[in-house]
Amino acid sequence: MKTKQIERVLTPPPPHMVGDGFRVHNYIPSGLGVGFERMDPFILMDYNSKFYFSPTDQPRGVGVHPHRGFETVTIAYKGSVAHHDSAGNSGVIKEGDVQWMTAASGVLHKEYHEENFSKAGGDFQMVQLWVNLPAKDKMSSPKYQGISNAEMKKVKLPANAGVVEVIAGEFNGEKGSASTFTPLHLLNAKLNKGGKATFNFPENYNTAVLVIEGNIKVNNSDAIKTDGLGLFKNEGEEFTIEASDDAVVLILSGEPINEHIAAQGPFVMNTRAELMQAMSDFNMGKFGYLE
Numbered sequence: 001m002k003t004k005q006i007e008r009v010l011t012p013p014p015p016h017m018v019g020d021g022f023r024v025h026n027y028i029p030s031g032l033g034v035g036f037e038r039m040d041p042f043i044l045m046d047y048n049s050k051f052y053f054s055p056t057d058q059p060r061g062v063g064v065h066p067h068r069g070f071e072t073v074t075i076a077y078k079g080s081v082a083h084h085d086s087a088g089n090s091g092v093i094k095e096g097d098v099q100w101m102t103a104a105s106g107v108l109h110k111e112y113h114e115e116n117f118s119k120a121g122g123d124f125q126m127v128q129l130w131v132n133l134p135a136k137d138k139m140s141s142p143k144y145q146g147i148s149n150a151e152m153k154k155v156k157l158p159a160n161a162g163v164v165e166v167i168a169g170e171f172n173g174e175k176g177s178a179s180t181f182t183p184l185h186l187l188n189a190k191l192n193k194g195g196k197a198t199f200n201f202p203e204n205y206n207t208a209v210l211v212i213e214g215n216i217k218v219n220n221s222d223a224i225k226t227d228g229l230g231l232f233k234n235e236g237e238e239f240t241i242e243a244s245d246d247a248v249v250l251i252l253s254g255e256p257i258n259e260h261i262a263a264q265g266p267f268v269m270n271t272r273a274e275l276m277q278a279m280s281d282f283n284m285g286k287f288g289y290l291e
């Protein structure tokens with residue numbers, strides 16, 4: 001088995017606010033030369049690095065907005081987020097939980113800091129990914145998967161190295177509960193200082209690691225600091241992460257969909273005509289209603 005090497009290590013671009021509740025570094029697609037296609041099927045990554053929000057009675061967040069053509073996956077590391085959508089789904093994701101929302105043919109939703117978190121204030125740290133859908137599934141029905149940390153598959157590593165949480169896909173033969181439209185793996189490695197974990201993904205899968213906590217070394221050579229993103233080459237299969245101190249690392253790997261991407265704002269389709277249709281449908285109220 002050939003080693004999958006790091007191609008680039010990125011440090012977070014300057015943050016911007018999404019609504020008033022999400023202070024995000026937009027890693028994908030970004031001015032760092034990482035376009036929509038580079039990590040296909042992961043077409044967007046907004047990273048809210050750890051940030052303290054002061055107490056408030058008015059929950060911060062982002063108001064009602066549409067999506068069509070993909071899935072939003074929100075991973076909560078600190079703080080909690082409440083969500084409502086026009087398909088009638090709602091939920092709260094707390095520290096360690098994941099929300100997997102399939103917008104597909106279209107939903108309206110809103111994303112807010114949960115009420116009690118807002119009142120107390122505190123550290124907030126999240127990742128939101130947009131996972132693209134293949135053309136044949138873009139107009140399928142919206143759905144919602146709330147994955148609590150308690151029900152997440154956890155794989156203990158040997159030598160007290162830590163644990164790997166399987167959000168989607170698999171690790172060492174253990175499968176995560178999220179259902180996906182295309183083959184992908186989404187894992188959280190929680191490593192103790194000095195702990196190592198080895199991962200295997202096909203060469204053609206687009207693969208990256210985001211360091212949520214601590215500092216790591218990849219393949220005993222490339223150092224990645226807290227909040228850094230490591231992009232892998234599309235060569236080789238196997239890589240090893242070693243925690244330089246206690247670390248939490250998000251690992252993403254997915255088979256590219258390799259279809260043309262036509263994106264504008266909250267819509268991601270295959271053609272310009274489909275984008276125009278999405279905007280027209282939204283303007284005509286076909287995405288439903290959400291207060």
Ligand code: MN
Pocket residue numbers: 065067072109111
């Ligand atoms: Mn959204």
